[in-house]
Amino acid sequence: MRLLSSRRMLVVASVLALGLISACGQDAPPAPPSASPPAAPPVPPAPPVPSFEPPYALGTPQAKVPPLENGLVPVVRRIHTDKPYVFITIDDGQVPHPAAADLMRRSKTRPTMFLTDRYVEGHRGYFKDLRDQVGATIENHTLSHPNLRGKPYEVQHKEICATSDAYQREYGKRPYLFRPPYGNYDDTTRRAAADCGIKAVVLWTETVNDGAVQFQAGTKLKPGDIVLMHFRKTFVEDYTAFLNKAKEDGMTPVLLEDFLSA
Structure with a gap:
């Protein structure tokens, strides 16, 4: 019995030894391929x-701004021209869209940018x-975008x-055109504007909102039309429209100041 137990122990030891040798000699499983970073979308x-x-060298004066009227600056709603020219103006400056320059x-x-100083700041x-x-x-589009009509x-x-003082300091040129916020003005506005060196109050004939041109009358742009849009999140859609x-x-x-040359 003692001899049989020894043999059994020898067999067990041999099996264990063979298993250990086999395990030590086994090749390690291949490492999974490293994941490549996803390619950036084009x-x-x-x-x-x-x-x-x-149609001409933009920045070349084509017509003069109308004269003052009894000390009041004139109000311009459209440009008198028989040529197929229109004018795009952009107000406020609230959203300086990165695609504008392109x-x-x-x-x-x-x-022509009619800028409000509180939005330009920064x-x-x-x-x-x-x-x-x-x-x-x-x-010029005022300091803080108030409704000026009726104000002292x-x-x-x-x-x-x-506003004109700030832009002259910052940009080296004093504005001479003015757009009242909301298009609201009175004779006091025209007198104050004249005293600030403004030559004309400029309004508009069409607006652009949410990627669509909106007309006060008709459905087509006409020579001399002044179009209004804003610096908004929809700048690309509006400008493209x-x-x-x-x-x-x-x-x-063409350039508005060319036909309202000071």
Whole structure:
């Protein structure tokens, strides 16, 4: 019995030894291939936009601003011209959209920016770049965007003059066109504007909202129309809608200040 137990123990030990040898000699399983980082999605090309060849050298005066009327600046709602020219103006500056410069450059258009100083604060370099890189112009749209109609002279004078002073310091040129917020003004507005060096109050004939041109009358752009839009999140849709409508109606956008030359 003692001999049988020893043999059994020898067999068990041999089996264990063979198993250990087999385990030590077994190849390790291959490591899973390292996961490659996902490829960045391709940047889609900018959608095409209409482009307009300037009919003259933009920035060249074509017509003078109307004269003062008994010490009051004139009010301009449209430009008197028989040429197929229209004018795009952009108000406020509340959302300095990063695509604006590219759109203006590709379409070869030069808008007039009526800027409110409280929105420009903190983004002055952005608007300077639009002026210097694509030729957009900077005009006056008050300090804080109030309804000026009925306000005392002192209030209106500060809203207009302080804005012109700030833009002259920042951009090296004093605005001479003024757009009252909401299009609301009175004779006090016109007098205060004149005293601040403004040459004309500029209103509009059409607006662009949510990617659509909206008309006060008719359904087509006409020579001399002044179109209003804003610096909003929908800037690309709005600016593109204006460009498409101008092309559809056979109009060419040109610079407003060329036809309201001081």
